[in-house]
Amino acid sequence: MLQSMRDNLKGTAAVIVAAFFGFIMVIGGIDFFTGASGGSADAVADINGEKISNLDLQRAIQNRRNLIMSQYGEDVPADLLSDEQLREPVLQQLINSSVMRQAAQDSGMVMSDAAVDRETVQIPGFQVNGKFDPQMYRDALRRMGYSPANFRQIMERDLVLQQYADSVTDSAFTTRADAEQVVAVSMEERDFDYAVLPVQGLLEEMNVSDSEIEQYYQENQAQFQRPEQVAIEYIELKPGLFAANIDISEQDVRAQYEQEVASFRADIRRRAAHILLEEASQEKVAEVQAKLDAGEDFAALAKTYSDDLGSREEGGDLGFTAGDVFPEAFEQALASLEVGQVSAPVTTDSGTHFIKLLEVEDAEPPTFAERKSAIEAQLRNAEAEREFVGALGRLADLAYNADTLAGPAQELGVPLQTSELFSRQGGPGIAANDKVVAAAFAPEAKEDGNTSDVLNLNNEHSVVLRVTEHKPAGVYPLEEVREQIVQRLKRDKASAQLAGRAQELKAQLESGADFAKLAEEHKLTLETSDKTRRGGFGERGEIIARAFALDAPGARGDIVSSFATSDGDQVVLKLRDVRPGQLARQSREQRSALMQQLASVGGGAELAALQKYLANKADIELGKSN
Missing domain, CATH: 3.10.50 (Chitinase A; domain 3)
Known part of the structure; x- marks a missing residue:
């Protein structure tokens, strides 16, 4: 099927899909289809029997809204964040995701537990200072309402989807002939000389009458439209407007500090490790208990048995808690242990835990000097x-x-x-x-x-x-735009006057005159531009664009052209040579990068075509509200 689609794509305009369903994570605030409530009665779409519920859609809309706000801040236009604006594109993305995921499942693709773990620890939302943080991982899942097992299932499903998309894009290729054709145009070089006849020196000599100003104003009303x-x-x-005028006395700061010290409680912080069995049978609990009773290393057992991917590679280490991080049963069991001691099995909503107390740390109140500036800011x-x-x-x-x-x-x-x-x-x-x-x-x-x-x-x-x-809304009054019109008319008159001189220079060049001598006679600066490629900004960019619009020089010799820039300057240009870009002249690294880039473009087009094909043949039913 893929090869036939490739054949059909040839000759059509390739639609480049820059990052089709890149790896999408809910913690990053990007559209994310949970699929957790498929089959509910309030389905907004049914794709081959797989339902997208209104809850799925609302979650995805909110995630898209969060992404937009993170990119544009509080000043983002309100209409970009409305449900009406986001609903249709987000629903279409969910449908696209569904048909692709179903195709991946039908192809028998699976993802190993190790691969899921590797991708999970790389998610930025689970990291602190670039390193996976177990507590961040647990807190994030708790905020989003996922258990580790449920989140693992979602991760596995979407990794399979990414694997399926990669199987299409990674199989794309490009031929050397295609690359040579692209290079011939994109890296074409042209050699030319040019001289600019500037209008600036003539502007003061130009006279403009009131009737000319009035006529230009009347004939060009569209240029002077004023919005409402x-x-x-x-x-x-803002609070900051008031903060600058507020003085905080040291007496108030010290009183606040004394209050903090009086209420300070030397909280004991305990460092815990655990072995988590999410779906623990009596036999498995007994097996782990027996190994602990036999004195086997706790950290090694955590790496072997624990289902908490966030801590098992660290020997089950969860870090410190002041008694308010873990579930109540967990905290109670931890508080009853001596350093180095392991608890009996403890059951929480996450599963069955074997808990070890690694370390105890007492907290001391900070000094007045340490707290002074913070208290001042707090009071202010x-x-x-x-x-x-x-x-x-x-x-x-x-x-x-x-x-x-x-x-x-x-x-x-x-x-x-x-x-x-x-x-x-x-x-x-x-x-x-x-x-x-x-x-x-x-x-x-x-x-x-x-x-x-x-x-x-x-x-x-x-x-x-x-x-x-x-x-x-209306037309700006003449008096408000009068000076603008005067400058425009002066520039046009000066440019028209220079056009005659430019035509004379062009005719002399076409008759074989030497460009350098002509430029010197007319007190112009001759610019030589060799090995020039497309692009550029401002007047230089305009000149390059006109040079590349000319036919290549033939048997008759150089091509000469004269033209006006958008600023009214006149340019006389002589095109001497045109050389198509050559792939062979590029380094091996450049050729390899180009081939990869062209293959990526082709892969994106193939992936878009595949998604469209799957959606067209799918049985899709939209809810009444759609």
């Missing part, structure tokens, strides 16, 4: 938070129906701020926030002149605003 705009005044509240922030909350509570009443926000700002002891005009696409500073833009363009603020409600941009950032200026 507003300007606002606003009061912005606490007072600032109180002032922030108090100001926030008064803000709505003070700003309600206010003709100006100057009075409320003075009453609260914070500055009144203003913005420049901005459109519905936002502007700099506070106007970049989607909530602020929406409130400023709301009819009650824009048209009625009312003060907005208090906008909570986040837990410690609130704003109230009032529109101070409103400009409807």
